[in-house]
Amino acid sequence: MTETRPFVPWDMMNAFMIDVFAAYGVPREDAAICADVLLESDRRGIESHGCNRFKPIYLDRIEEGTLLPVTELEIVKETPTTLVMDAHNGLGMVASYRMMERLIEKAKVYGMAGGSIFNSTHYGIAGYWTTMAEKAGMIGISGTNARPSVAPTFGVEPMMGTNPLTFTMPTDEAFPFNFDCATSTIQNGKIEYYERSGKETPPGLVITSEGESLTDSGRILKEMRAGRCALLPLGGAGEASGGYKGYGFSAIVEILSAALSGGPFMKQLSGKKEDGSKDMYRLGHFFFVINPEFFMGLETFKETAGEICRELRASEKAPGAERIYTAGEKEWEAWQERKDKGVPVGESIQKELIELRDKFQLPYRFPFES
């Protein structure tokens, strides 16, 4: 697919986002972390979690008071291998960055480390955190809860978040094995994408309170907001095609995200108070870091992981299939395609950028304005 949207150079977008975050009261050092997390998503071609979310998920929430611009991180418990932090409704991305810095140091000394954050907010792509471990030559595992939208097997009520269970592992290739996705078959961002593209959502991914499959993307979004439909776990409704397995993975993330810290979970994360007014999100995340040097060494790990990926890609393709990918490969290719061009920005994001620039009278002139 040829990109028809205009690009904004990476450096410019990064500097602009830092300036805007700072204008919203985020300390510049923290703003740099947040800009990098959001842009990393765009670098990987995961546009659902990139600069499209800059305003609605971060700036607007700072403005409405459900996300505090200054992240007052509190260490609630620390041992040589573990760390629990209260993010006090500050930036989940800042809290997670500080967490991973410390866990990597711990895993350098002890081989294994684990942490949990509670009272947090959206932490961006889970794969950013696991990639921090991978860049340090380690295995990263992370997950987060989120507002309830996924029904358990045989259920129709939105109970669990789309709960990513993410693993990034070093390989001897140009890119790591990076598995970063929701444990539901689909997540909200993809349905929003279908709606914007005028496409139906494939059948069997969304269930109504009446137990029926819904495919009208616009209607799904409306019913989701009203709590009258839910996403189905990976494997679909019922048990015949393994839906209980996707449900199990969702529940694992739900438990690990809350139980290690004793933080909130499921309906407590609706973002709404009982009277319907806006509430803090109070999300929970978990992180594990495993250092292969404490097993048979990083080089051994990388070679084996790389060889597994290569053999998978070289295996016999289905008739009509062009390629077999391994996890993280598409993201790597998106970066190759974009690294010299910049972030592609559609019209709605262009409008947001201009409005933010003008609001704070920032000295930027975007390429798409010429």
Added chain:
Amino acid sequence: MTETRPFVPWDMMNAFMIDVFAAYGVPREDAAICADVLLESDRRGIESHGCNRFKPIYLDRIEEGTLLPVTELEIVKETPTTLVMDAHNGLGMVASYRMMERLIEKAKVYGMAGGSIFNSTHYGIAGYWTTMAEKAGMIGISGTNARPSVAPTFGVEPMMGTNPLTFTMPTDEAFPFNFDCATSTIQNGKIEYYERSGKETPPGLVITSEGESLTDSGRILKEMRAGRCALLPLGGAGEASGGYKGYGFSAIVEILSAALSGGPFMKQLSGKKEDGSKDMYRLGHFFFVINPEFFMGLETFKETAGEICRELRASEKAPGAERIYTAGEKEWEAWQERKDKGVPVGESIQKELIELRDKFQLPYRFPFES
């Protein structure tokens, strides 16, 4: 479903299996571990991994020389938090038991521990190992590779094992959260069950070399043996219903099972030499143990995990659905149903038990003989 098969009391079956393992040259202490692992599967109602496998997967393999009755465990690397062991083609269940004993001790002191075993054989239900952690008040995570049977997304060639990714976590309920299943939608044992029951395998779970879905259970088993069809990952063929996610989970297990130890993987695990003769299985397993006392405490963990399970079960059911389960609940109920009765044994297992008893002239008389 009312059980029509006769039962053998747990104690009798346990003693019998130990005697038979011992007659095959397994040291009695090791035999007791293996009998307990196999019977735990029956206790949980997971009959695909219980005493039905006693003869074909363990005794027959000892006899043919692909599984050594005496497990010469070698510690290849050990640190305060990690352990790598070479099982030298001995009993995977014995190796895994020794591994978990040590990892639990490590996690008592350090909060986190991880291990990997290579050159191993079938380790029974993954959930046995994670439950050892749970009984010690910890979180257990384990997985294993297996002979190649699962195709990657857009592929048709059996490359990965059915690779369970298993988590057992303590709760404040009578039973833990126990998620123990293959990362493919279906595993071989279930297809064998469909065939014995004269049932078709549901569509979309198995793919032929021609890229077609196969449902004739007998034909699937035949084509599988010939390498002409493969199991599909959780989420099915292609990407539309999330098949790349199931593929990702399978690949994670494939990598973790081999790369931490530098052991064999995928096609190297076919159990056949190039000339078609039988080869050692050389499986790899991984284990992680996380001690909640190093986070916010076991009681906090249990309460939160239990409450999440209770709320999931109490959520709104789909029309026509009787119950919503949480992972491990059905296994717990199977045990409640069976604990006073014993192991249900069908005709083929009865025959095997009698033959083994007579072969070694063991002093047992089974209830089904009267």
